[in-house]
Amino acid sequence: MTDPTDTTPATVPTALAVRDPYTFRELPAGATTSADGRPLPAGWSDSHVHCVAMAGARASGKSLYTAVMVKQLEQLAARFNRVVDAADISTQERYRSFYETPLYREMKHMPATPPASTADAYQRDPLIFSLGRWTGPDGVTRKHHLVFRDVAGEDLENLPTDPTELEFFRYADLVVFLFDPLRVPQIRTRLRGLIPPQAMSGGDPEDVLRNIFGLLGETRPKLAVTVSKFDTLQRLSETADGPWSQIMGNSGAAFRRDSGWSFDPADQWLLHLEIESLLRYMEADRLVNLINRDYVWAPGEAEPPALNPERWQYFAVSALGESPRGEQLSRHGIAPYRILDPVRSILSRWNVFETAGH
Template identity: 30%
Template sequence: MITCPFCFVKVAPNRVAFRCLGPSGRTVGCAPQPDGMLGAFRGGPNPPVLPPVFSVRRPGRRAVCPTCSRESAWRVCPSCHNRLPAEYCANPGKIVALVGAKHAGKSTYIAVLVHELMNRVGEELNASLVPCDDRTIERYKTDFARPLYADHKLLTFTQSSANVPRDPLVYLFTRTLGSRLRRRTASLTLVLFDTAGEDLRQREMSELHLRYLQAADAVIFLLDPLELPGAQAALHGSARERGGTLADDLMSDQMDVVVRVTELLRKRDKGRVTIPTAVALSKIDELREFMERQSALHRTREPIGALDLDDREAVDEQVRALLHQWQAGMVDRYLSQQYDDYALFGLSALGAVPEGETVARSGIRPYRVEDPLLWLLYRFKMLDGIRR
């Protein structure tokens, strides 16, 4: 089965539809017409005008339009009519659900994680991360990379998908494995979808978010330590001003968001949640100086091209201790009761306290931002684990 990365409906390979290429120059093709199904998915008063969608009995990489006889390679989801990237259909996809309350830094995390996978971490892992479609290219550059890396501006809060429909970021991740004599490549498709904290305020989530979470192969929870009452005493300066902003928003409590998402995942798994789940404290740079000097969170991860299992266990234990120290031990207790496979992380996407609405003058210096994904790649059998 193929899970559409846009509407998250599961589609059998023999049910994939195609879109006619339409007329081109002297080449005859079906005339464009309003696509009501795609328009209903994207919202707005005017549906896009595109060549029609058609189905064939035995779809392959290409199919012949039964109306105009033109061959097309534009595969689309029969449920929403969004175009399915060719690489996504050819490689096993992994949908990573990124969730968290408001202000947790989900959009900033995605922006920096993709940048690091394309550069520093990609070089370490001998891996490439390439977008699967033009919409991913455009959205990442427009909504993430340009404002953060070019303009040095903090990203605005993600708006609710009920008001602004958003496309996921779909990337093909490929690693070269083995020795020089016996090299091979392994690929998987990563689907990253940043959920607005506003969309997780109620148990009655939108149908799109229900399907999104039900289709997830892994979950990354981002928790903002600045919103944990026990951690606020350790804050100072601008960090103190940025903490505790959700105290009066009764529906955005971080623990409540964890519970809402967990209840949905439990219904899917009919019991304890079985998919790997990473729970990360974001913005950890603003609290590191108050941790003990021997804390594992004072060490940067060594670039060894594998998951350091000893380091992983040390960080997990340190974050667990911090949760209990900051009066948030219930998070860990709840996770242990509901999840078969979860791990705790501490990270910082920016690496330094922002200066107003801009990043620090020292620039973006991510700290352990890749740790949750490396652990997931290990769980997906795309990365080795070693002890040293």
């Protein structure tokens, strides 16, 4: 059985595959262009590339997560005297106009991401960031890149007629599936009066998950099942509602603490168990059972494993830290919570943002 707190990769390959940032697929060794002939950033073929795809229903928080995750990564890098920056002009421009400007300059939330088939689908190309040079568990120092794909919830609720557009999911290293707690009627009811009224949320997360499993087929990229907008649930600790205020007010729980800038596998293991029980308590049992049955339960096993962090893990995040009022974000600013945990769960295997390299 896998030790859930051990994040060292099972095997440390000596030669890393060159990845196509557009399709996430492997390219021939030494490739300098993508499969469709676009030039790759300098030094790409010697770099370790981590490919991440966002998933979730409409309005589950994918784009805000993306915007804030990048900012947090920049701040984390600064603590290691490193720089995280856009690896191409297109990433720089799109990140600035579609993510950074609305959120950090105009302090507004962003419009729904357009379906990939539309002309203005800015997310059709990935966001590519250079993470700097890090020494891996194999003792080799190399460049690392993060390739990040935001996706329109609309495309995941109703798969496009040509599903090859979403084929990159099959080759991702990590799929971050966001679950919006405001979709749960009992949570919405309990939060009435505690948070400003929120616009109606997107489709059924279970349908989205089934669609994603359909897209993934037999492939098993790591699935980060992530409760988004966790700030809303944290407000429940202020209610007089017995069980919910007790659960959310439990000061011993891992989810009560932000992980700060550290990433601790033991803390993540606790969080995983807590979020699984929380989902069940939210009456999202079917979602948890679906994940167990269709994703984590390998043939021949008597029951699904408690955790195999190579396969799936539960997380909780908040991009904003507080609910927006209408169009406008909170005047207190953006206070992210545990935003980097899912991404760091794959980066830490390679000691990226773990130990000082060269």
